[in-house]
Amino acid sequence: MNKDIYKKPIFKSNPITVLVLGVCSALAVTVQLKGACVMALSVTIVTGFSSLLISMIRESIPNRIRIIVQLVIVAMLVILVDQLLKAFAYDVSKQLSVYIGLIITNCIIMGRIEAFALNNKPLPSFVDGLANGFGYGMVIIIVAFIRELLGSGMLFGYQIIPQSWYIINGGFYENNGLIILPPMALIILGCIVWVQRSIQKDLQEK
């Protein structure tokens, strides 16, 4: 198998920072690390298995209704993930609420199916889906790390910044309320894109 299939989506053509797909959920679920991690895992599973399933039936799909067929498969997987989370990880499922359902509309999934799974064998498609989900997950976890640490002083819900630093307790520090608002997520995302573009020169426009 071509190594590019799983190497490219993680950095060189990362779905969020290079293809700029799935940005909406990246802004919405990155306030806390825990939610971001479950979201990353859910998206990785859905992209992987939807690419696998579509690739398996790709020869039989009537061309005129292929988008509908893709949507049905993606929606099925998302509902499965949602149901499983509700049964086995109820707390997290409550925290992510609507965003699990909104994985259906995540452009990465449809994008990978259209661009890759429809023309490739099941195994490479599966790896491609997983790698794209992972590339997405990596970026939202970085954003969530920055936002939870600076916005609430916590990581995974545990206090990291010592309580004695806070102004209320006589210290000098205060959480940055702006960080927990969606616009800051976009700015952090912009900074990540900036870093990537300065490393990866071929992305820069002349």
Next chain:
Amino acid sequence: MNKNSNLYTIIYSTILVVVVAGILAFVSSSLKSKQQDNVALEKMQSILSAANLGSEADVVADKASYIKDLYAKHITNSYILNNHGTVIPGEAFQVDLKSQYQIIKKIMEADDTQLSKLKSQLLLPVYVCTIDNQVLNIFPCYGAGLWGPIWGYISVKDDYQTVYGAVFDHKSETPGLGAEIAKPKFYDQFDGKKLFKDDSFISISIVKGGGQINNPYGVDAISGGTITSRSLEKTIASWLKEYLPYFDIKREAIRAENSPCEGGTCTLDTLIVVEPVK
């Protein structure tokens, strides 16, 4: 076979949809009992944490049995009230708060002619919680937040005016903003607040700067979650208002107990004691 013919397309989509529906129906029905258990368990946990109990739920190994044991131990009674504050038969735990909220919403918009009819439809659950010798009454509330429903439980001490604890939750408020109503940092502010000012009901206001120590009637709102804060304030007030007859009955009983002229049988001795000494 021609894959672009209408017949193929129709047959293909039919089979696909039936297969997918079958898978989803199977998964949904096999996970249903577990999901319902989760919902009931969460409700028990909410009721308990309104009385500041069950704080170790997330550290104990077996959360389900921890919550169930605690619930069985402390929630000694529960009943449904009507709008006159009297008990009517029924299982309080099974009352659907959402449908009661629909009635309360109608009550707020109704004119005088419909009001009494609507009010008589209300089923108001109350949970009685006993911690050592202290008896708490726990009242639910349910309303609309910014994106979806918000709800909570408020426990009131046996003076029927001081809040002992409160807990709130939501379906889909913005994480980090409105969703903060479900954090201890927010709902712990309610402890010790008063629902009555000079004997008239004023509920608890949720505003910026409301949480100053000398203000027993308000708590701090959430920055960035103004709409959720306002909705919660409205929700609490509109539900507790329906419980007012019950509060009045109980407060009247306390007053009668404390007054020297109990039940109208004042003796001469007590009257002399009450008379200020000149």
